[in-house]
Amino acid sequence: MSLSFIDAQLALVPELPSLIEQRYHLLKLIKLAGPIGRRPLSSMSGYSERETRTMLELLKEQGVVDVAKEGVTITPKGVEVLFLLHETIEERSxxxxxxxxxxxxxxxxxxxxxxxxxxxxxxxxxxxxxxxxxxxxxxxxxxxxxxxxxxxxxxxxxxxxxxxxxxxxxxxxxxxxxxxxxxxxxxxxxxxxxxxxxxxxxxxxxxxxxxxxxxxxxxxxxxxxxxxxxxxxxxxxxxxxxxxxxxxxxxxxxxxxxxxxxxxxxxxxxxxxxxxxxxxxxxxxxxxxxxxxxxxxxxxxxxxxxxxxxxxxxxxxxxxxxxxxxxxxxxxxxxxxxxxx
CATH class of the missing domain: 3.40.50.1360 (Rossmann fold)
Known part of the structure; x- marks a missing residue:
């Protein structure tokens, strides 16, 4: 039985779905509450400040959030990512x-x-x-x-x-x-x-x-x-x-x-x-x-x-x-x- 591309990815990175859901959740919070500081974002999300900081750095590198003095905000690309992932995340949840x-x-x-x-x-x-x-x-x-x-x-x-x-x-x-x-x-x-x-x-x-x-x-x-x-x-x-x-x-x-x-x-x-x-x-x-x-x-x-x-x-x-x-x-x-x- 041949593996699909997704199956092959999961064989190498089994934690991939949970990582996507975590970052999706954080991005959704930023869309709702932004501009928002890292500490209140950590409190709202339930992630530690260290986890929040790490995810924010990754999200910023991918161009889905902007980090400024007044707080973190979602970018147009981030909004599009949320939209495209919505159906899949809802199905998994x-x-x-x-x-x-x-x-x-x-x-x-x-x-x-x-x-x-x-x-x-x-x-x-x-x-x-x-x-x-x-x-x-x-x-x-x-x-x-x-x-x-x-x-x-x-x-x-x-x-x-x-x-x-x-x-x-x-x-x-x-x-x-x-x-x-x-x-x-x-x-x-x-x-x-x-x-x-x-x-x-x-x-x-x-x-x-x-x-x-x-x-x-x-x-x-x-x-x-x-x-x-x-x-x-x-x-x-x-x-x-x-x-x-x-x-x-x-x-x-x-x-x-x-x-x-x-x-x-x-x-x-x-x-x-x-x-x-x-x-x-x-x-x-x-x-x-x-x-x-x-x-x-x-x-x-x-x-x-x-x-x-x-x-x-x-x-x-x-x-x-x-x-x-x-x-x-x-x-x-x-x-x-x-x-x-």
Whole structure:
């Protein structure tokens, strides 16, 4: 039986795959965090300072990083190397197989898994943002109206969205603001997407505390009617998924409402809808925005959330999510989801 060229290489250098993965990992960190100093890079990567210094010298010699006073940065050649190696590294890591199994069991279009756990590393959240941005750029095609929700995972995407070819998009807030940190509200995130892509956006301000009567009146306001028209034209939705109890606290929900969520065993939340473990809607807040029933007619949907602590919430939402959903998550959430299933 004749050996392939790769087999021959491995016979002489059996440690080659692990060396490639180490340097790929370091290069990816530099792309995310650069310019970055050697010491913080060592801390983030888990390699010793000596190992980090040695790898940086090799990467510099190959022209994939620049080392300057302000820190290490990736070069255009380095970006190309990351792109070309991505598929192979994902295959070797086992994340591709895990993603395929999850997409089949959840009956959704695709699952993409990044390394790490967002609960333990802010860097993993950046990886979520970077990969979600990549998938968005790949699949947006000729769609024009994009609705985005609030939340830290969705907020991690715009820094990786720089692309002049997306300037004809219009980003809109999937719903009005809620009682969360201003930078994580849908309006601010829609503006961030638009700024990154040199595109347009439409903000929408809606107080969550309106009475039923005021809510009915507000829907006839010109601003609300304009947004409702845009929601009917939405071709892509990018959204997060929250833990039901945490979202209730963020919204300053009354004790009575929080008790209702507990009694009905709400686990996950998306778009102001609360879901139990079976994917059934058990509660909803009064709001003007993207409704769950809208999603069935939206051709491109990205659900972006990670961290082991989000596994229950993700399963509760995805149990009834539209089949065209693309999930971008991390290893922490993915492995926990599979174990719960």
């Amino acid at each position: 086992g994340r591709r197989q895990l993603a395929n199994e999850l997409s089949q069991r959840l009956s959704i279009k695709e699952v993409h898994i990044v390394e790490g756990d967002s609960d333990r590393s802010e860097l993993t959240k950046k990886l979520l943002g970077m990969h979600a941005a990549k998938q968005f750029r790949t699949q947006i095609n000729d769609f024009k109206v994009v609705a985005v929700t609030g939340g830290s995972s969705v907020a991690a995407i715009p820094p990786f969205m720089q692309n002049d070819e997306l300037s004809d998009l219009q980003f809109i807030a999937a719903r009005g603001g809620v009682g969360e940190e201003i930078g994580l509200q849908a309006n601010m995130i829609a503006a961030s997407f638009a700024e990154a892509c040199d595109a347009s956006y439409k903000a929408f301000y809606y107080p969550d505390t309106l009475s039923e009567e005021a809510h009915a009146v507000f829907q006839h306001e010109p601003a609300a009617k304009e947004m409702l028209d845009l929601y009917s034209k939405t071709e892509c939705v990018i959204h997060g998924v929250g833990n039901a109890s945490k979202m209730a606290l963020l919204r300053n929900s009354s004790e009575n409402e929080q008790q209702i969520l507990m009694d009905k065993q709400a686990v996950g939340e998306a778009f102001g809808f609360y879901f139990n473990r079976d994917g059934e809607i058990v509660h909803r807040i009064r709001t003007v925005g993207i409704q769950v029933e809208h999603l069935q007619n939206v051709p491109l949907i990205f659900a972006v959330a990670g961290g082991e602590s989000k596994a229950d919430a993700l399963l509760s939402y995805l149990a009834s999510a539209p089949p065209q959903t693309i999930l971008v998550t991390d290893e922490g959430a993915a492995q926990k989801m599979l174990s719960l299933m």
